[in-house]
Amino acid sequence: MAFDYDLFVIGGGSGGVRAARLASSEAGAKVALAEEFRMGGTCVIRGCVPKKLMVFASSYREMTVDAAAYGWDINIGDFNWPTFKGKLDLELDRLENAYRNTLARAGVEVFNERATIDDAHTIKLASGKTVTAKHILIATGGYPVKPDVPGADLAITSNEIFNLKELPKSVLIVGGGFIACEFACILNGLGVKVTQFYRGEQILRGFDLEATSMISDEMVKQGIKLRLDDNAASLEQTDGGILVTDTQGGTETYDQVMFATGRTPNTNGLGLEALGLELGRGGAIPVDKFSQTKVPSIFAVGDVTNRINLTPVAIREGAAFVETIFHGRPTSFDHDQVPSAVFTQPELGTVGMSEEEAAASEAIEVYSAAFKPMQSSFAGRDSKVLMKLVVSKATQRVLGCHIVADQAGEMIQLAGIAVKMGATKAQFDATCAVHPTMAEELVTMKTPVRTT
Numbered sequence: 001m002a003f004d005y006d007l008f009v010i011g012g013g014s015g016g017v018r019a020a021r022l023a024s025s026e027a028g029a030k031v032a033l034a035e036e037f038r039m040g041g042t043c044v045i046r047g048c049v050p051k052k053l054m055v056f057a058s059s060y061r062e063m064t065v066d067a068a069a070y071g072w073d074i075n076i077g078d079f080n081w082p083t084f085k086g087k088l089d090l091e092l093d094r095l096e097n098a099y100r101n102t103l104a105r106a107g108v109e110v111f112n113e114r115a116t117i118d119d120a121h122t123i124k125l126a127s128g129k130t131v132t133a134k135h136i137l138i139a140t141g142g143y144p145v146k147p148d149v150p151g152a153d154l155a156i157t158s159n160e161i162f163n164l165k166e167l168p169k170s171v172l173i174v175g176g177g178f179i180a181c182e183f184a185c186i187l188n189g190l191g192v193k194v195t196q197f198y199r200g201e202q203i204l205r206g207f208d209l210e211a212t213s214m215i216s217d218e219m220v221k222q223g224i225k226l227r228l229d230d231n232a233a234s235l236e237q238t239d240g241g242i243l244v245t246d247t248q249g250g251t252e253t254y255d256q257v258m259f260a261t262g263r264t265p266n267t268n269g270l271g272l273e274a275l276g277l278e279l280g281r282g283g284a285i286p287v288d289k290f291s292q293t294k295v296p297s298i299f300a301v302g303d304v305t306n307r308i309n310l311t312p313v314a315i316r317e318g319a320a321f322v323e324t325i326f327h328g329r330p331t332s333f334d335h336d337q338v339p340s341a342v343f344t345q346p347e348l349g350t351v352g353m354s355e356e357e358a359a360a361s362e363a364i365e366v367y368s369a370a371f372k373p374m375q376s377s378f379a380g381r382d383s384k385v386l387m388k389l390v391v392s393k394a395t396q397r398v399l400g401c402h403i404v405a406d407q408a409g410e411m412i413q414l415a416g417i418a419v420k421m422g423a424t425k426a427q428f429d430a431t432c433a434v435h436p437t438m439a440e441e442l443v444t445m446k447t448p449v450r451t452t
Helices: 014-025 041-046 048-069 081-106 178-189 209-221 311-326 355-359 374-378 408-421 425-429 439-443
Strands: 005-010 031-034 109-111 115-119 122-125 130-138 142-144 170-174 193-198 225-228 232-238 241-246 251-254 256-259 263-265 298-300 340-342 347-352 364-371 385-392 398-405
Touching: 005 014, 005 115, 005 311, 014 031, 014 041, 014 081, 014 130, 014 311, 041 048, 041 081, 048 081, 048 178, 048 374, 081 109, 115 130, 130 311, 170 178, 170 241, 170 251, 178 193, 178 209, 178 340, 209 225, 209 347, 209 355, 209 385, 209 398, 232 256, 241 256, 340 408, 347 408, 355 364, 355 385, 355 398, 385 425, 385 439, 398 408, 398 439, 408 439, 425 439
Parallel strands: 005 031, 005 130, 031 109, 130 298, 170 193, 170 256, 193 225
Antiparallel strands: 115 122, 122 130, 142 263, 232 241, 241 251, 340 347, 347 398, 364 385, 385 398
16 A cells, blocks of 8 residues: 555644654655644744743853842843743744654654544644555653642643733642642742642652652742642632632632643544553553554554653653654654653752662662752852662662752763663762862762661
8 A cells, every 4th residue: 555655644743743853854754743822832832942941041040149149239120031931932933843844854844733533544734634654653741630629720831931912910729739839939039929739748758758859948938838748629710819718718819820730642633542542540541662552553642641751751762663663663762761851940950769669679878969059158148968888788780870969960870871771879989079069979979877
């Protein structure tokens, strides 16, 4: 059977674009891609990139306070959201155009409309046109969901926060994951009065508890009103703002409410059920290690599979898919020991097992140092950082590395190489320290603080 395309990609995010570009430019395949919104996906348009730029913007207020302690005569006014927003919009436009130009140079045909799947080889476009492809790759990502509580429609999510015409004076953020915590820190840094509800006992569930406890403490020190074991029960619009009733029976009014209570794979209406594909939890597409579904011609990468929902992971999955299908070299991305960062203030950088996860699997040694870093200590700020290694007692292999500090994301990228290679504690110790730095503690901790 002759097909219109060798590959049809549904979704113009990081994973889909990478797969489409590589299949076309390097493998010589005839490729098309459909995107119903903006090219670049969640990361570029409404996620990592605009969020990180907001992190930068929100950090300058504290930097000026430190600067004064170091002898600089600095006075700043209030943050100007319209000025920042205008530049942010221009930057996102630039990045979207870069994605489009990349696809055009690679020879990928782009359809700026929604695509669904009719059968194992047939794609239907919103215009009514149908095309066929030997292989179909689904890379539609995920989207934020709101809880089922009265008045939830009054709240925004991480999708809408970048489109606000003006910053609220007060905000309630509901959720305890990395998106909730990041935006709590961002908005607090921009001068917004921030309250955060989380129904659990500690924020950032699933990360190392010692690290998340430190971040929680630092957020409170910075002025964020963090309320654990609490949640929003209902929202009501009033003349003064959004009246929120919490699960403990209290009420308070906020200018804005943001739900950051989870994301779900974007599979609604794609036509997968009709193909006999049973979706997993939350609508995720089940795939094997080669990103192949039970329908041999259909593959999926990125957040829509709900494996590890990180942009670099989606990119690597997309590249592995091309290696497997178009170069004949079966390649699977290794999802073990993937470094990641949470851009709270301070940041959390992490790779490998948390202390709790490692202790549940074997006997371990924990090396941990919490201290006031030189820069903030000199400025008189009461803030701490954490450098932590989780080590196998039997093999001395470093099972996990966790950093809480400014620029922890930059540090964990390099530490992640060593952990991924299976470095031992002795090999960390044999590495000469770079002094004076915060990260030198990773190679100078000689005695475990505890063993299990």
